[in-house]
Amino acid sequence: MTIDAAVVALYLCGMVGLGWWGMRRTRNRSDYLVAGRRLGVLMYSGTMAAVVLGGASTIGGIGLGYTYGLSGAWMVGAIGIGIILLHAFFARRISRLKVYTVAEMLDLRYGGNSRAVSGLVMWGYTFMLTVPSTLAFSTVFSGLFDMPRTAAIILGGAIVVGYSALGGMWSVTMTDMAQFVIKTIGLLLILTPVAVWHAGGFSGMHEALGDAHFEPFTIGGGTIVTYFLIYALGILIGQDIWQRVFTGRNDRTVTGGGLGAGVYCLVYAVAGALIGTAAAVLFPNLGNPDDAFTLMVSDTLPVGLAGLVLAAALSAVMSTASGALIACSAVTSTDLWPQLRRLRARDGAEAGRDGEPADEVASNRIFTLVLGVASIGVSLLVDDVVAGLTVAYNILVGGLLVAILGGLVWKRGNRTGALASMLAGSATVIATMAAKGMTANEPIYYGLGVALAVYVAVSLATRPTDPAVLAAWQRRVRGEEAAPEPEDGAAPVPAAD
Numbered sequence: 001m002t003i004d005a006a007v008v009a010l011y012l013c014g015m016v017g018l019g020w021w022g023m024r025r026t027r028n029r030s031d032y033l034v035a036g037r038r039l040g041v042l043m044y045s046g047t048m049a050a051v052v053l054g055g056a057s058t059i060g061g062i063g064l065g066y067t068y069g070l071s072g073a074w075m076v077g078a079i080g081i082g083i084i085l086l087h088a089f090f091a092r093r094i095s096r097l098k099v100y101t102v103a104e105m106l107d108l109r110y111g112g113n114s115r116a117v118s119g120l121v122m123w124g125y126t127f128m129l130t131v132p133s134t135l136a137f138s139t140v141f142s143g144l145f146d147m148p149r150t151a152a153i154i155l156g157g158a159i160v161v162g163y164s165a166l167g168g169m170w171s172v173t174m175t176d177m178a179q180f181v182i183k184t185i186g187l188l189l190i191l192t193p194v195a196v197w198h199a200g201g202f203s204g205m206h207e208a209l210g211d212a213h214f215e216p217f218t219i220g221g222g223t224i225v226t227y228f229l230i231y232a233l234g235i236l237i238g239q240d241i242w243q244r245v246f247t248g249r250n251d252r253t254v255t256g257g258g259l260g261a262g263v264y265c266l267v268y269a270v271a272g273a274l275i276g277t278a279a280a281v282l283f284p285n286l287g288n289p290d291d292a293f294t295l296m297v298s299d300t301l302p303v304g305l306a307g308l309v310l311a312a313a314l315s316a317v318m319s320t321a322s323g324a325l326i327a328c329s330a331v332t333s334t335d336l337w338p339q340l341r342r343l344r345a346r347d348g349a350e351a352g353r354d355g356e357p358a359d360e361v362a363s364n365r366i367f368t369l370v371l372g373v374a375s376i377g378v379s380l381l382v383d384d385v386v387a388g389l390t391v392a393y394n395i396l397v398g399g400l401l402v403a404i405l406g407g408l409v410w411k412r413g414n415r416t417g418a419l420a421s422m423l424a425g426s427a428t429v430i431a432t433m434a435a436k437g438m439t440a441n442e443p444i445y446y447g448l449g450v451a452l453a454v455y456v457a458v459s460l461a462t463r464p465t466d467p468a469v470l471a472a473w474q475r476r477v478r479g480e481e482a483a484p485e486p487e488d489g490a491a492p493v494p495a496a497d
Contacts, residue, residue: 003303003304003307004303004304004306004307004310005145005307006307007304007307007308007310007311008307008310008311008314011182011311011314011315012159012314014178015159015163015175015178015318016159016162016163018163018167018171018174018175018178019162019163019164019166019167019171019175020163020166020167021167021170021171021174022163022166022167022168022170022171022172022173022174022175023166023167023170023171024167025167025170026167026168026170026171026361027361028360028361029100029360029361029364031168031169031170031361032167032168032169032170032360032361032364032365033100033168033169033243033246033326033329033330033334033364034100034169034243034246034247035169035170035173035247036170036247037098037246037247037248037249038247038249039173039247039248039249039253039257040249040253040257041252041253041256041257041260042257043173043177043257044244044247044248044249044253044254044257044258044261045256045257045258045260045261045264046176046177046180046181046261047172047173047176047177047180047244047247047319048083048241048244048257048258048261049083049180049260049261049264049265049268050176050177050179050180050183050315050316050319050320050323051176051240051241051244051319051320051323051324052079052083052235052241052261052265052320053076053079053183053265053268053316053319053320054132054133054316054317054319054320054321055132055133055134055135055137055316055317055320055321056075056132056133056320057075057076057079057268057269057272057316057320058183058187058272058293058313058316058317059290059293059313059317060075060132060290061073061075061076061268061269061272061273061276062272062273062275062276062279062289062290062292062293062296063276063288063289063290063292063293064219064272064273064276064289065272065273065274065275065276065277065279065280065292066276066277066279066280066286066289066292067276067280067289068213068218068219069209069212069213069214069215069218069273069276069277069280070213070214070215070216070218070270070273070274070277071215071216071217071218071219071224071273072219072272072273072276072277073269073270073272073273074219074223074224074227074269075227075231075269076265076268076269076272077227077265077266077269077270078224078227078228078230078231078232079231079232079235079265079269080262080263080264080265080266080268080269081228081232081262081266082231082232082233082234082235082236082262083235083241083258083261083262083265084258084259084262084263085232085235085236086235086236086241086245086258087254087255087257087258087259087261087262088255088259090236090408091245091248091254091255091258092251092254092255093408093477094242094245094246095245095246095248095250095251095254096251096476096477096478096479097476097477098246098476099246100243100246100330100334101119101122101239101242101243101330101331101334101335102118102122102237102239102242102400102404103115103118103119103122103331103334103335104334104335105242105404105407106118106403106404106407106418108472108473108476109407109408109465109469109473110407110413110414110415110418110465110469111415111465111466111469112415114415114418114419114422115335115336115339116336116339117419117422117423118335118400118403118422119331119335119336119339120336121395121396121399121400121422121426122239122331122335122396122400123328123331123332123335123336124392124395125238125239125392125393125395125396125399125400126238126239126240126324126325126327126328126331126392127324127328127371127374127375127378128391128392128395129238129240129320129324129327129328129392130321130324130325130328130371130372130375130379131375131378131379131392132392133317133318133320133321133324134153134156134157134160134317134321134375134376134379135153135379137152137153137155137156137157137314137317141155141156150380153376153379153380154376154380156314156317156318157321157372157375157376157379158376159318160318160321160322160325160372161325161368161369161372161373161376163175163322164322164325164326164368164372165365165368165369165372166365168326168329168361168364168365168368169243169247169326171322172319172322172323172326173247175318175319175322176319176322176323178315179315179316179318179319180315180319182308182311182312182315183312183313183315183316185308185312186308186309186310186311186312186313186315187268187271187272187275187309187312187313187316188267188268188271190301190305190308190309191275191296191297191300191301191309191312192271192274192275194300194301195274195275195278195279195296195300196274196278198278198282198300199277199278199279199281199282200281204281205277205278205281208281209277209280209281213277213280214277222441223441225441226441226444226445229397229444229445229448230390230393230394230397230444231393233397233401234393234396234397234401236401236404236405237396237397237400237401237404237405238327238396239327239328239330239331240320240323240324240326240327243323243326243327243330244323245258275292275293275296276289276292278296279292279293279295279296280292282295282296282299282300283295283296283299293313297309297310297313321375325368325371325372325375326368328371328375329364329367329368329371330364332367332371333360333363333364333367337363337367390438390439391433391438393444394429394433394438394443394444394447395426395429395430397444397447397448398425398426398428398429398443398444398447398448398451399422399425399426399429399447399451400422400425401425401448401451402421402425402448402451402452402455403417403418403419403421403422403451403455406418406421406455406459410459411464411465411470412459412460412464413455413459413465414459414462414463414464414465415465416458416459416462416463417454417455417456417457417458417459417460417462418455418459420454420455420458421451421452421454421455421458422451424450424451424454425447425448425450425451425454426447428443428446428447428450428451429443429444429446429447432446432447
């Protein structure tokens with residue numbers, strides 16, 4: 001146990017060190033929010049996979065495997081399919097826009113200012129996304145230190161908030177790459193084969209559990225469809241995901257790196273389901289399926305390797321938590337705070353360009369710190385990692401999917417239809433969750449249906465988007481407009497591979 005604790009402690013110190021390194025590399029707002037838009041294929045692929053495979057995908061995915069067998073892979077598999085669809089059809093156009101947030105894209109596409117509505121919906125999603133990942137710290141730390149839940153959440157959350165606030169996206173990128181390597185070794189190459197071997201191999205597991213744990217649809221067709229509606233579609237429009245797309249150096253980086261990340265997610269989904277299935281053989285009748293992970297580590301791995309695998313689980317948790325936190329900070333500083341400043345009619349001399357504070361890096365650090373502390377507080381009040389993730393994606397998909405994808409594929413869609421769709425979809429999702437429960441399947445069905453109907457009807461009933469706005473949008477999508485110059489007078493920095 002002492003050796004395992006030392007391995008995890010060394011890992012945590014390394015994450016803080018990388019956060020400090022990222023702070024020294026961060027020179028301007030572009031560096032802080034999108035790593036200067038200069039990541040190469042390898043770093044892009046690793047960080048994209050890291051940000052989507054967090055605590056819910058790891059701890060929750062193994063828990064689903066424990067309960068439903070191999071069909072428990074559908075949740076994480078839907079995330080992988082979403083990554084593949086995003087990079088096959090939309091990511092190149094998104095990258096060429098050279099924006100920082102999804103709400104900025106909506107303003108470019110529809111004209112006018114829709115950030116108050118879209119920014120609030122995206123803020124709710126990114127903030128809620130930090131919660132299940134922060135909550136998962138309690139599962140990992142309790143398996144190693146027998147630490148109380150509250151202390152584990154505060155300790156893990158404080159480390160993530162610390163390195164994220166210091167260096168922004170550069171710190172998150174470097175820590176994500178380290179975390180990607182660690183969880184590949186710890187979870188895919190060590191824990192998965194060890195778990196299957198201890199459970200008697202595939203034949204032994206099948207004999208012990210029966211056919212149900214090896215059928216692809218045991219979890220239920222309705223649940224699988226819901227996973228795809230929530231997670232695969234949510235990946236297409238999430239600020240945390242788009243913010244990683246913005247970091248890519250060029251079209252080749254974005255496409256190749258993103259497709260590689262999607263395939264990795266599919267492998268990760270199957271591995272998590274196998275670990276959970278093996279745990280069902282070794283530890284039947286667990287009260288909480290999410291405990292399957294820590295039991296597998298403590299009972300099947302030798303000292304040292306157990307510490308490495310626990311560090312791998314921490315890697316998964318921290319990568320998603322930090323990515324969501326930086327995304328939430330970007331939405332706050334770019335979409336919401338300027339709106340509040342204009343409403344308060346502050347003196348223009350107090351602000352820099354576009355109503356933002358003159359020292360943009362410092363202000364983003366403050367936003368990240370404050371939001372991180374708030375997310376830790378909320379995490380102390382929530383119990384279920386998968387439920388927290390479901391709420392976040394329900395809000396996102398029900399509120400924004402139609403307006404965003406509609407803007408990308410339908411020229412007749414306009415700002416009035418988009419705003420009405422956002423409001424109607426979000427309200428429907430929230431009302432249905434209140435009536436049916438947070439993890440019910442109905443909220444996303446009703447929310448998407450209402451949002452689509454309102455978007456089409458209102459867009460057709462009102463004036464089309466100004467042709468000049470559409471023409472400017474098309475130029476940005478084609479990459480015909482020059483990329484913005486480096487901000488704050490900073491010299492260009494070579495691309496990172």
